[in-house]
Amino acid sequence: MRLSRLSRTTLAVVAGLILVIVYVPLFVVLVNSFSTSTSLSWPPPGFTLEWWQRAFQSAGAMEAVGTSVFVAIIATAIALVLGTLISFALQRFDFFGRHTVNLLVILPIALPGIITGIALNNFFRTIMGVPLSIWTVVIAHATFCIVTVFNNVIARLRRTGTKLEEASADLGAGVWTTFRLVTFPQLRSALLAGGLLAFALSFDEIIVTTFTAGSGVTTLPIFILNNMFRPNQAPIVSVIAVVLVLVSIIPIWLAQRLSGEEQQRR
Amino acid sequence: MTMNATAPASARSAASDPPEPDGAATAPGGPPRRGIPRPKATPARRASVFLSSHPRVRLGFLLAAPLFWLGLVYVVALAALLVTAFWSVNSFTGEITTEWTLDNVITVLTGSLYQTVTFRTIGVALLVTIIDVALALPIAFYMAKVASPRARRLLVIAVLMPLWASYLVKAYAWRSVLSQDGILEWVLAPFGLHTPGYGLPATVITLSYLWLPYVILPIFAGLERVPDSLLEASADLGGKTWPTIRHVVFPMALPAIIAGTIFSFSLSLGDYITVNIVGGASQMLGNLVYTNVGAANNLPLAAAIALIPIAIIFGYLALVRRTGALDNL
Numbered sequence A: 001m002r003l004s005r006l007s008r009t010t011l012a013v014v015a016g017l018i019l020v021i022v023y024v025p026l027f028v029v030l031v032n033s034f035s036t037s038t039s040l041s042w043p044p045p046g047f048t049l050e051w052w053q054r055a056f057q058s059a060g061a062m063e064a065v066g067t068s069v070f071v072a073i074i075a076t077a078i079a080l081v082l083g084t085l086i087s088f089a090l091q092r093f094d095f096f097g098r099h100t101v102n103l104l105v106i107l108p109i110a111l112p113g114i115i116t117g118i119a120l121n122n123f124f125r126t127i128m129g130v131p132l133s134i135w136t137v138v139i140a141h142a143t144f145c146i147v148t149v150f151n152n153v154i155a156r157l158r159r160t161g162t163k164l165e166e167a168s169a170d171l172g173a174g175v176w177t178t179f180r181l182v183t184f185p186q187l188r189s190a191l192l193a194g195g196l197l198a199f200a201l202s203f204d205e206i207i208v209t210t211f212t213a214g215s216g217v218t219t220l221p222i223f224i225l226n227n228m229f230r231p232n233q234a235p236i237v238s239v240i241a242v243v244l245v246l247v248s249i250i251p252i253w254l255a256q257r258l259s260g261e262e263q264q265r266r
Numbered sequence B: 001m002t003m004n005a006t007a008p009a010s011a012r013s014a015a016s017d018p019p020e021p022d023g024a025a026t027a028p029g030g031p032p033r034r035g036i037p038r039p040k041a042t043p044a045r046r047a048s049v050f051l052s053s054h055p056r057v058r059l060g061f062l063l064a065a066p067l068f069w070l071g072l073v074y075v076v077a078l079a080a081l082l083v084t085a086f087w088s089v090n091s092f093t094g095e096i097t098t099e100w101t102l103d104n105v106i107t108v109l110t111g112s113l114y115q116t117v118t119f120r121t122i123g124v125a126l127l128v129t130i131i132d133v134a135l136a137l138p139i140a141f142y143m144a145k146v147a148s149p150r151a152r153r154l155l156v157i158a159v160l161m162p163l164w165a166s167y168l169v170k171a172y173a174w175r176s177v178l179s180q181d182g183i184l185e186w187v188l189a190p191f192g193l194h195t196p197g198y199g200l201p202a203t204v205i206t207l208s209y210l211w212l213p214y215v216i217l218p219i220f221a222g223l224e225r226v227p228d229s230l231l232e233a234s235a236d237l238g239g240k241t242w243p244t245i246r247h248v249v250f251p252m253a254l255p256a257i258i259a260g261t262i263f264s265f266s267l268s269l270g271d272y273i274t275v276n277i278v279g280g281a282s283q284m285l286g287n288l289v290y291t292n293v294g295a296a297n298n299l300p301l302a303a304a305i306a307l308i309p310i311a312i313i314f315g316y317l318a319l320v321r322r323t324g325a326l327d328n329l
Helices: A005-032 A050-057 A059-092 A098-110 A113-128 A134-160 A163-170 A175-204 A207-212 A220-228 A234-247 A249-265 B002-016 B043-053 B055-084 B103-110 B112-146 B149-164 B167-178 B183-191 B200-224 B228-236 B241-269 B273-278 B285-293 B299-323
Strands: none
Touching (some): A005 B167, A050 A059, A059 A220, A098 B055, A098 B299, A113 B285, A175 A249, A175 B043, A249 B149, B055 B299, B112 B241, B112 B285, B112 B299, B167 B183, B200 B273, B241 B299, B273 B285
């Protein structure tokens, strides 16, 4: 499209400004993690490494990270299987109730978390009669993680079509062989992208977790929420925040590499 | 791997054979002359043959596990919640009485507290959605159609990065930015202005900030799908920038924009944690639900309050379904 130089520059400036606003709060957290003030005052009265040291010695924080990783890995694994199955069903078949199934997959993420949260809380405790534990968190997380896998896989299935699979079947490969050697390699990067998103979604979830976690279960978000308002713990929360942002570069880098490979292949 | 290596080779050798008279190779009943050997009739092979000729069975296998999971865990849970809204709590024992009553729903619909909070919540969600779309459109457009491929990749990373940073971290970041001796006060004070402090404006700012990447990404993807050739065609036919955006880009990007609004609207509608962190004393629907489940131990009333966002979201989804927005989520 022909855009005048002025409108190009304006757009670039606006985009840049938005990015600045996006990053200022994260920058403030970074600085606060070194600040000697425990009340988040600006500018920081002085700098210290004390919080960083204490954060890495905090048993509660480390344990919470472990719990979150455990929950996220299992929830992601379940979501990968269920999401892939359902995207095959919806993409390769036309059947009565297809749109309803589609809505059913989207619903856990489209409805506010608190509704999913209290619904599952009620379901586990009164209907099933199971006490809340780490496994109820896993089940809840897997339920709303299905959609991220589903979205990635179904988009890939739409694009690849069925020609290669038909060719494989014509050449004598069975259903399993075709899946292993033809379909799965085509899906691999979509599964990785969907899995990464599902992991991130689960790792970060707080609302549904609040309602489905047993009393001893502390995921990282619950730990952060519990410690955020304690004056002596607040700077440690800043440290955890900074570490989380830095660690998040890994999945972003992976996702970028994946999409880069995709574009080269196309 | 063996399949990949041998299958094309045998196909090629079959193709390089001298041409046969038609029928010789496909003689009915005749054994295949060369090429792929007939597979052994193992149970797996028989199952495979059965599956490939019975698509409905295949569909059944695909759907069984996910539908069992979603049906049991989600549909049953949601239905039970909706039913609970029409029950009540015995005020002496705290037990739920399973007698049908409309009391909770009537309380929620007529109580002035619930009306105020409902309108406040819808207002906040709408405002957050408008702000997010207004911010997302220029940056998504710049990313998709103006920036060079290299800059585009960097911008996508820059937008994605806060998405991976934790929700609580970001809400917490705004808590420190907006605090009375925070950076905003420090920046604004020389101009005689002050930070809005904690309250509804802070809630709107923080929620807009939280959901912005969720709105940018679908819009960016939607704009990227608008082919450049269409824009060139529009320009060749004399369309200036604004008419092109209005008549070509906007209609094609609308489903993606709506997909983005579903996120920001729905996520704002149910939020209660951001309100706790930066909202001061103000309450949203989520807070009312939370207190009724927790401290007040009145699940029926909480369920009745939850009916409001459920009804609003379903209404919105039904409204936008025809635009194809749901495929853009």
